[in-house]
Amino acid sequence: MYEKKDDDNSDMASLFEPESIAIIGATPNRGKIGYSICEYLQASSARKYYVNPGYETVWGEKCYASVLDIKGSIDLTIIATPSFTVLDIMKDVVKTSSKSIIVVSSGFGETGTAGKEAERKMLEMVRKSGKRMLGPNTLGLYFPWRNLNTMFLTLDRMKLPPKGKIAFVSQSGSVAAVQMDYASEHNIGFSGFVGLGNKVDINENDALKYFINHDETGVISFYLEDFRNAREFLELSKNSDKPIVVLKAGRNPGAARAVASHTGSMAGPDRIVNAALKQNGIVRAFDEEELLDFSRALSYPIRMKGKRVAIISNAGGCNIISADYVEEKDTRGKLELAEFSDETHEIIKSVIFDFASYHNPVDLTVGAPTEMYDKVLDIVKKDDNVDAILFLALFQAAQIDDNFYEIVRKHSLNSDKPLVVVTLGGEYSSKMIRKFEKDGVLVFPSISRGVRALRIMSYYNSIKYYNSIKSH
């Protein structure tokens, strides 16, 4: 039996950074999964070997009848053939030099007992041969730092995210597809994506180890329906300097039953999951929107070191809605309204209108000219009683001019305290949000999402700090 060493990531490197790839099930037939995979692999500089007994050539290159006919060395083999052929093909693949294997084919453990038995055989083969296997029933992987996309997603009605800092690991192909598509529209960069599929060999812990050591990754984000080895996951997370966000689905009985029918695994009581994640410095998300929002917030280069929030805008009503959320009780961390120093109060008072409010939340009122925002942001950022700023950048006010965008951008990017921007409204505001996103400003289109991002930044700091105290 192959025993892998804990810190050995070389097998995962063959998966994410292959120099050579064999594609079994390569085909010139548009509409087939093997076609899409070959199509997207053209962007990769890896040496490609096409395998399909039905063709002499595909994609303008030689097509091999069997993977055994390939003379060169292979880092990664992708199997995208009907399920009934997979076990026989695996028998050949494990005889080659291929270090890892992605089994895209579905129709295994997720379909019942016979499928589970086939998976047991696959695992035996990969363990005996010292290889690693992703899948079966996996969407594959996307690694933009190497222009590598092994996925079969049709890109007619969706797009992939740009290069960036978020690593995403998903036990669901559909969640992965919608997340990547969303990220593409909002310019949220991914450092990599892995679809775990049925997790027969490679599981979330292998991916976690890889991304913890991957320089371009800043945050590691998971959609999981079960843990293959929870103890190891928690231990790895606890020691990670990179924030980890987990959407663990199946919290409630009916959803847990759906998980069981989806993955075949049974979940323990959810409050234990909750506590374990928190104790090990892991942030929990409850839905697809939170998962990306939190990952974005925690990949923001500036950390929030306390819980005191200043709120600034030209909009009294929106300030109050925001203040309500800041003060709200929440299991994921406590925020409070910052109390400015006397000096801050005096300086704010001297720059804003007589009838405007210089207390937190600061209401500059709708007639505030653009420079006023600049001055007030400068003052509030310097107050030691403030850990972060929620700035409502509302473009509806007639008095602001074209410099307004630039002032918000400047304060967001040049700050030692997080500045979260909330922009509300319609078409024009949506355009400004896209622009902020492109420029790396942490912006949200609703008050609740903006405040929640701050809450999570503060929460992460507190659970990480608490854990580092405990372990000393």
Add this chain to the structure above:
Amino acid sequence: MYEKKDDDNSDMASLFEPESIAIIGATPNRGKIGYSICEYLQASSARKYYVNPGYETVWGEKCYASVLDIKGSIDLTIIATPSFTVLDIMKDVVKTSSKSIIVVSSGFGETGTAGKEAERKMLEMVRKSGKRMLGPNTLGLYFPWRNLNTMFLTLDRMKLPPKGKIAFVSQSGSVAAVQMDYASEHNIGFSGFVGLGNKVDINENDALKYFINHDETGVISFYLEDFRNAREFLELSKNSDKPIVVLKAGRNPGAARAVASHTGSMAGPDRIVNAALKQNGIVRAFDEEELLDFSRALSYPIRMKGKRVAIISNAGGCNIISADYVEEKDTRGKLELAEFSDETHEIIKSVIFDFASYHNPVDLTVGAPTEMYDKVLDIVKKDDNVDAILFLALFQAAQIDDNFYEIVRKHSLNSDKPLVVVTLGGEYSSKMIRKFEKDGVLVFPSISRGVRALRIMSYYNSIKYYNSIKSH
């Protein structure tokens, strides 16, 4: 003292449906509030009288030096002049035939004691003369059914919503601006909007009475920081057949202090507000997004008569996230996963793939062809154990074709049970969401918002039913 009768809406009709309008502070100077008001009033067919002692003509018409010089009858007078002039102008206006007055000017009660005293004088004048006054410090009103817009909002970077069924009443101009702008982008129709300003005479109760009797209004939606007469508001709401949604801000101590500085009013304990709203059949929203989401959901022509939700999609992972939210405990109503009848199970089983899940949540799997959705929606809609459907319309799947949109639209619009659509993803999906919105499909861009809409539809039904039982 003028005593108004409770059911007399004629004074409010002069506000929303004036045949003639005097604008004091009319000006040809772009950038002035009086300019914007005149500009937008051009769309109204009401007879307009311009008043400003500085001009002979404005907008190509005669300009009067004083409102007293106008010979014709006036339904509505708008005052948009500097605050120090307002009391003197009011003295003239109350001598005219004008039935209602909008005081746009700010700088009164919101600025301190002297402003409050001026407001007391205004109120005395309007009460003595039997007129009604909106404001001061009001954004004005927008009544698209009459092409009436008395607001001074600059429409350079924002737009107004189309005609529709939601009446919106706001104690904050900024909340109003962002809501109307958002509604415009998402094709959410408004039947009318009133900015309450300082609520010196006309308050939320007057607006509520007017919209309860306004045929085109389906739902009445409020942003409030205080109640002028809570008992009357609750009584009116209790007897209203139209759903009422209230965002009452200032729930927590710091936010309540901000309300006090914003409106000068002190709030009671929030749990009392919560209970009173619920007991009187009013739905509470906690932020700007919920306020519009809930108003949209409750203006949907189909009511949800129970709490049992069916979830259908091609996406196992998204189904499970949805099921978790359906089962979540929430103070605003209980939902549960519907348990299909045996017959429904058998029929679903016969139309979906062998390996797909026919239990609720129904996972058709990513390879489902378009017709399969049509069939399954038909079956599930007929099951008596189902009160509403959450349908995740995910356009990323390669197997769906161009009929998919049409099938979802058809099932959403032809149904005796609510069908809430959730569409997740990027650019293409956003485009489909806009299209759904235009077609009147109740669609949301996140799972939490979709489930919450269903929760509120069910909650509204339960609190209204409970109240009608009690009152018999």
